[in-house]
Amino acid sequence: MTVTAAPRADEPPVRLGVAFVPTQPPETLRTLATTAEAAGLDELWVWEDCFKQSGVASASAALAWTERIRVGIGLLPAPLRSTAITAMELATLARLFPGRFVPAVGHGVQEWMAQAGVRADSPLTLLREHTEALHSLLAGEEVTTSGRYVRLDGVRLEWPAPDVPIVMGGVGPRSLALAGELGDALILANALTPDDVRAAAETAAAGAQRSGWPAPPVYATLIAATGPDAQARLDAELPQWGAAPGQGVGAAGDARAIADGVLRLAAAGATSVTIQPLADEPDLEGFVHMLGREVRPLLADG
Template sequence: MTVTPAPRPEARPAVRLGIAFVPTMAPESLRSLATAAEAAGLDDLWVWEDCFKQSGVASATAALAWTARIRVGLGLMPAPLRSTAGTAMELATVARMFPGRFVPAVGHGVQEWMEQAGVRVKSPLTLLREHADALRRLLAGEEVTTSGRYVTLDHVRLDWPAPQVPLVLGGVGPRSLALAGELGDGVILANALTPDDVRAAAETAGGAAQAAGRPAPGVYATLIAATGDDAQQRLDAELPLWGAEPGRGIGAAGDARAIADGVLRLAAAGASAVAVQPTADEPDLAGFVELLGREVRPLLDQA
């Protein structure tokens, strides 16, 4: 009798673990955080670009220069603030200087901030579609001529393109998520979501990618976390700052096991990478980073 061996379960790819450098942190503190994150063995460092706080491109470039291994993500650049050609030049330059370590993301921006800056448009999604399409083609080395509602280029080609750089799009609403799935290599999500929120977003983006004949995009999620005896109180105080209510399963509070479980819940919901975001009142940022590398990372690897 021939015995057919049971199929081997497919190995679950390990979720990437990173830390978020949020704009509540002073720009001059980035260097110590970036070097600590690399020393701790974290996979990613994500910098932000919130109006009117810090430049994402400047922060990402500096973090890459201060480190040698860690991947640096930029989440995200509001399309209305920059010309498409200028954005392509910036991204290609950084990507070529630090090959394989730079993940840029673009979005349509917070509309109130775009209004303040005098660049708000009537159709943010149309702008993002035109911007992302032209940006991808420019990074690939194409000569681009286009005349859209918002993006106009006349025989523009980069001398130094970066065809390997991934292009991530940001989104919250279903139409933004669908656009990210259709055009992006990944989708970066808001920082205060439940696992169910992440699952729904991943399904929306993945469905749009499938309909467009593209691979499922990577999903980049954030986990707000706090440690220590007063961790839950600090997390509950932090969540409203990001538009979230305590008690809905957002974030993680407690020891390394609690943070690892929070990351794993987001991974099970579809996140391929999770950036842990410390609370604004984190008293020991260096110790927090060390905890992620020394204790949380091994727990993820064992899952």
């Protein structure tokens, strides 16, 4: 397993990022990426939801438009992608932008995989084979394997990237345990309550322990809104992401309220929290500046 990049000296105990949600058109990404960097945020996460934006294309552009901020893909569905081409793409980006690229892989939403004609009978078997091969290829090893889904014959990357972390996503207990076993970090695919984040982190940590690894870092998401009608807007959007109002998912209010939401997730085990703006956010640039200039400093104070 690789080691994730060391934190910046000026960052608070939990890293703070923003998500480029695919409810926004691709042409708005440049403004969000440069604004997030100017605001001092630690991370920008792009998505690869079917059938919206490409995660690799979005990450490539965001990395090229910025100089410091880390850019993650949350997450790449393994059934859609050849393991060999995925390794080539990840290694190329990692070498072009050292220490700034954080890819994540998962088994994908099965309904979407069926629509694309690539649904696997055993998604976890595919994800295991895919991730194990990615680790080996990125490390520069020659890989020959004949698994149920991944078949490679003497494949070796000419330009490997052994330091790029492979983050794994999961929801169910077996996916979470596999992420702890094979991943360099865990990304939680949905916005969750602090109790759910804690349970997921513990499941992944148990999987890591069985393999002799330390508990993995945990990337969590907080859906957030600000302004006088923030709570009503948040409550209206939560069902779109599989959550119900009043269950402790999300944060609404001023910078203090959002910082408190981040800190609750950090106390539950999250080492990085990505803020997901609402689809109807009227001033996305202003919202991102508020996250960096007002919310982030509050995290250091606790």
